[in-house]
Amino acid sequence: MTKSSPATDGLVSIPALLQRNVELYGSKTAYREKEFGIWQTWTWSETEKEIEALGLGLLNLGVSEGDFVAIIGRNRPYFYWAMVAIQSIGAVPVPMYQDSAAEEMAHVLANCGAKYAIVDDQEQVDKVIEVQERLTGFEHMVYVDPRGLRKYDHSKLHEYSHVQDQGRAAYDELINEFKARRDKLTFDSTCVMLYTSGTTGKPKGVVLSNRNIIKSAQNACEFDALVRDDEVFAYLPMAWVGDFIFSIGQAYWSGFAVNCPESAETVASDMREIGPSYFFAPPAVFERHLTEVMIRMQDASKFKQWLFERYMAHAKKVGPAILDGDSVSAMDRLKYKLGELFIYGPLKNTLGFSRVRVGYTAGEAIGPELFDFYRSLGINLKQLYGQTEASVFITAQPNGEVRADTVGVPSPEVELRIDESGEIYYRSPGVFVEYYNNPDSTASTKDKEGWVATGDAGFIDEKSGHLRIIDRVKDVGKLADGSMFAPKYVENKLKFYPDILEAVLFGNGKDRCVAFINIDLTAVGNWAERNNIAYASYQELAGHPRVLETIQSHVEAVNASVAEDPMLSGCQIHRFLVLHKELDADDGEMTRTRKVRRAYVEEKFNDLVDGLYAGLPEIETTTEVTYEDGRKGSISATLELRDVNVVPAAPQKVAAE
C-alpha cells in the first residue's frame, strides 16, 4: 500500500530498535522517574532487562500473540516498558485514559476484547473490577502500586514486580519463546492500538503498525534534528497518540531520554528540574503558564513590574525576528541580550523552558498573543497539525517559518490534498491500518489509494504555502442567508481572551449566531479578588453583572474582528450567555482531550439556545451534573441573556480567493 522503504538496517519493530539502542548506547539514560524525591534512572541496558523480565512474566501468565493488553496509568517508565514488552511477545498494547470513568473504560475494554490489563494503583484496579463481569474473556490484571491492595483476591491479580520476578525465574523455560515471538515481528505487525477521543460518538480503536510509528518517528526526528542527547518530558496522557510517538517512537528511534514526573501535582517543578529540550503541550498548558506568570508579576514590586514590562515589550518587538534569524539592529540585539540575562533567562528557567530547542503546540488553535509571548522569549515554539490516524504528523512548521495562524507545511513523506468542499486529505507512511473491527468506518475515512479524510476544512495560505485550518467540516455550515458558518473560527477568537475558557457558537441554519461562554475561574477569580468582588461559587461569579460586562466587551471586540473577514462576517454574535457550570468531560459535554461535543451541548442546553433566539432577557434552568466519583446531582440557575452590538460587514471587496 505505502511505497516507503523499510526503515534502515532491518529495524522494523520497537523491540528491534531497543536491541539497537542497547548495542549502540547501552549505558546512556533511557528513562528517568522522580520517586521518593530523587530522579531514578534506567539506562537502555537496564530498560531492556526490565522489559525482558516483564515480557517473560506475561508469557508466564499466558498472554498469546494477538491478545490485547490494556494499559491504564499515568506516565511512568513501568508502562512504557509494558508497551514494549507486550509488543515483544506479539500482543497488542492498548493504552487508555486513566481518568476515564469505569463506564467509558468498559466500552474500550469490551470493544477490543482485552484479556489483560496493566494498571497503576488501587483506583484503577477498582474500576476494572467494577466492569470486569461484563467483559467476556478477561483474565489477569497486573498493578504497579501495591498500596491498599494487599487484601484483594490475588488469584487473577498480580503485582508488576512479582510478574517480573516470575518471568526471571522462568527465564530458561520461556526465553526461546520470547525471542521467537519478538523476531517474528515485521514492519506490518501492529505496534499499538489507540482509541480516538471520540468527538463524535463512541471511541474507535485505531490500529497503528510498526511502519506507521517508526517511519513517522524517523521523519519527524530528521525534520527537527532530534538526537540522543535530547530530553523529553512525558506528562501528557499515555493514551494519546502524541505521547506514544514522542515517548516511544521518537525516543526509541533517536535514543533520547524520557522523563516522568513524580505525580500530577508536581509536573511544574519536575519539569523545571529536568529542563526538557523537546517539549510538547496543548495551548491550554501554555496559557496556564502565562496566566501564572502574569498573576505573580502583579504581586511583584513596582520596579520589577516596570522592568518586566519594558523588557517584554522589547522582546515582543525583536524576539521573534532574532529567533527566525532575521536581521535586527546591533543596539536591539544588545538590549535583547541584556534582557536575556536579567529577565527572559530567569523566566524561562522558572517555567522549565531554558533548554527547549524544539517545542510544539497542537490540538487546538493557539492565540497569537500567547504564541508570540513564548516566541519572543526565544523559545522555539512551533505549531503542528496531526491526528491519531496519521501517527500524529500531517503538517508542521519548519524552524524559521513560524506563524501564529498556520499549522505549517506537509511533514516529510506526507502528501496533502484539499477537495472542493475544503476538506483536507492526506496520505503518508503514517496512515493507520484500520479502525479495529470497524470496516465501515475504515472505508469511509480511508479510500483505496490510502488517502485519509481529516474531517477538517482548511486551505493553503497563498503567501506562505502553509496550511490554515478553518474548522471541522461537519461543523462548517450555512446561515439562513447562505453565508458561511464556521463556529470554531469565532470561538477561538473568544478563547484567546484569558477570561474566557470555552465558547460554543450556534447558528447553523439560523438567521444569526448566538453563543455560550464559560469563564476561566483562575483568571476571572483573580480579577474579582483584585476588584474586591466577593463570590461564593463558580455559578455566582459567572453570573456577576461586572463579569458579564467584561465578557460583553470581549464579544463586541470579537464581532469587530470577525466583521473584517467578508466571508465570515455573518458569524458575528448577536446574543450570548455565560454558562452557570463549566463544560466537563464527566458530564459528556467535552471529550477527554477537552474538545467540546457541540451537538451534545446543543441538545442538553436546548432550553438556553431557544431562549437566546427567542430574545428572552433571562431564563431559569436546571442542569444535571456528574461528580468525579460518578454520583449525579443537579444545579439550577437564573441566567441573564445579553444582546451584543454587531458591526456591519466590511464592504465586499473583490473576492480574493
Add this chain to the structure above:
Amino acid sequence: MLDASDSYVTEDGRTIGAVVMEMKNITLRFGGVVAIKDISFDIREGEIRAIIGPNGAGKSSMLNVISGFYNPQEGQVFYKGKQRPQMRPYQVARQGIARTFQNIALFEGMTVLDNIMTGRLHHTKANIWQQAFWKGKAEAEEVANREVVEKIIDFLEIQSIRKTPVGRLPYGLKKRVELARALAAEPSILLLDEPMAGMNVEEKEDMSRFILDVNDEFGTTIALIEHDMGVVMDLSDRVVVMDYGQKIGDGTPDEVRNNQAVIDAYLGVAHD
C-alpha cells in the same frame, strides 16, 4: 470474652493482636477538679481504638496520660506487659508512641520535609558536632532518615508540597503533615487528637483513608479522639465513651451505639 493475650481476625482481614497498652483505674485531678475518674481500658495491637465523648469529657486528658504529658494521681499504665513508671513525654516517645495535636503544632517557618525529618529525632544517634560538621554517622543516618521520610511523603501523597514552608499550607494539608511527622517516628502506637477537626467532607474522607491505610500498611496501632460520629463508627474497631471524666461505654461501634448510657450522654437526658 477475649483474654489479654488472644488475637483475632477482623471482618476485613486484619489481625488484631494481644493487649499492648492497658490503663488501670486511672484517676487524674487538677487541684479539686477530677478530669478522669477511675477509668480502665486496653488497646490491642493493630487495632484502631477511638475515645469519644461530649466536650469536656476528659478525652484529651486521657490521651495526654497515654502520651506521658500528664501523670495520673491514681492508677497504672501498662505498656507491652510492663507497668510504666512516671515518664516524661520524650521518654514515652522513645518507647514508640507518637502523637498529633488538636491544635496543629508544626514549625511554621520550616518546610514540610524538614518538619517531617524532625520526627526522625529518636532514630538519630549522631551527636550535635557530628551533625554540624557532617562527619561520622551523620551522613549515613540522614540518608537513611530521608529515605523513611520520602516513603511517608509518597504514602500521604504530599510530594508536591515537599519544599513548601508549612505556614503557607491550608489547614487540611497541615494536618496531613503532622500525621506524616508522627509516622516518621515509626511508632508502634499512634495517638491522634481530633485528626479531622475543622475539615470539610472531602478532607475528612482523605484523612480517614490515610488512617486506615496507615493501620493496614504499617500495622500501626492507632488511638484517636474524634467528634465526628460517622467517622468514628466507620473507622474504629473498638470505642471507649467518656462523659464527665467517667467511662460510660466500651465496645465495638455497634455495641456502643446501642448503649443507653451513651445515647443519654449524647442526646441529653432530663435531670431530676
